[in-house]
Amino acid sequence: MKRKLFATRLALAVGLLLIFALFTFLLVSRSNQIAAAKRAQEMQIAREQQTAVVDDFHHRLLESAFALQARRNLIDNPVSPGVVVNKLRPVNPIDYVPAKLAKPEGVPHSGEQMLVPVAASAASQMYQDVRKATGAGFTICSGYRSYSLQKRLYDREVAEFGLAQGEAYVARPGHSEHQLGYAMDIMGDQPENNCALGSAYAATPAGKWVRENAYKYGFILRYQENLQHIVGFAAEEWHWRYVGVDRAKWMHDKGIKTLEELFELPYAPDYAD
Ligand SMILES: [Zn+2]
Numbered sequence: 001m002k003r004k005l006f007a008t009r010l011a012l013a014v015g016l017l018l019i020f021a022l023f024t025f026l027l028v029s030r031s032n033q034i035a036a037a038k039r040a041q042e043m044q045i046a047r048e049q050q051t052a053v054v055d056d057f058h059h060r061l062l063e064s065a066f067a068l069q070a071r072r073n074l075i076d077n078p079v080s081p082g083v084v085v086n087k088l089r090p091v092n093p094i095d096y097v098p099a100k101l102a103k104p105e106g107v108p109h110s111g112e113q114m115l116v117p118v119a120a121s122a123a124s125q126m127y128q129d130v131r132k133a134t135g136a137g138f139t140i141c142s143g144y145r146s147y148s149l150q151k152r153l154y155d156r157e158v159a160e161f162g163l164a165q166g167e168a169y170v171a172r173p174g175h176s177e178h179q180l181g182y183a184m185d186i187m188g189d190q191p192e193n194n195c196a197l198g199s200a201y202a203a204t205p206a207g208k209w210v211r212e213n214a215y216k217y218g219f220i221l222r223y224q225e226n227l228q229h230i231v232g233f234a235a236e237e238w239h240w241r242y243v244g245v246d247r248a249k250w251m252h253d254k255g256i257k258t259l260e261e262l263f264e265l266p267y268a269p270d271y272a273d
Pocket of ligand 1: 142178183184185238239240
């Protein structure tokens with residue numbers, strides 16, 4: 001009897017033990033499942049984060065490459081009205097010739113002054129409007145100048161006035177905005193002294209009108225007073241540079257006087273060598 005009781009108790013204990021073992025097994029495997037699911041989820045999140053980082057990096061890389069390319073097209077390309085040429089930024093290529101040049105229609109000129117068509121028609125329109133407003137116009141004394149013409153002018157100026165004085169007014173060949181076809185030097189209706197440039201025109205009513213309104217036609221006064229440390233040249237009240245109407249208006253409205261400041265370029269007081 002006693003033995004039977006012992007056997008029953010043993011069976012019960014073994015049974016309980018088995019149930020306990022099974023329960024533990026189920027519990028452990030369940031928590032393993034949960035841990036595995038959690039790990040998988042964490043890995044998924046990590047993968048997504050990594051993808052996002054790579055995507056973001058790639059995106060920014062593309063974006064900056066596009067920005068860089070757009071900037072190059074804007075300020076390096078001699079065809080662009082936003083191109084910046086100064087003592088540190090030669091025309092590229094150095095012997096660049098605009099594909100097309102046109103005479104500013106109806107505007108008196110001292111010779112065969114041409115500009116790229118968009119600048120020529122802007123000059124033409126400005127001429128008509130200044131005549132209407134003031135009764136006086138202007139003469140274009142210099143427009144497009146080839147590399148070789150610029151070289152002749154430069155050599156002559158330096159021979160006559162010496163290197164320092166000569167270089168203060170005439171750009172080295174390949175460093176003149178005139179080679180772009182986007183710049184014109186203007187004087188009054190009847191330029192005396194064979195178009196010798198001076199500040200007399202700027203003081204006339206027509207000259208003042210041009211100074212106040214040129215931006216509406218896309219022109220900026222490229223070399224203004226006290227900015228030689230930025231643009232490299234002393235003030236030239238006759239040198240108007242076409243940059244496009246929107247850009248000229250933007251610069252006018254924001255009070256930005258130089259292309260170097262507009263595009264946050266290094267100041268160019270002097271040549272690199
Ligand atoms: Zn000029």
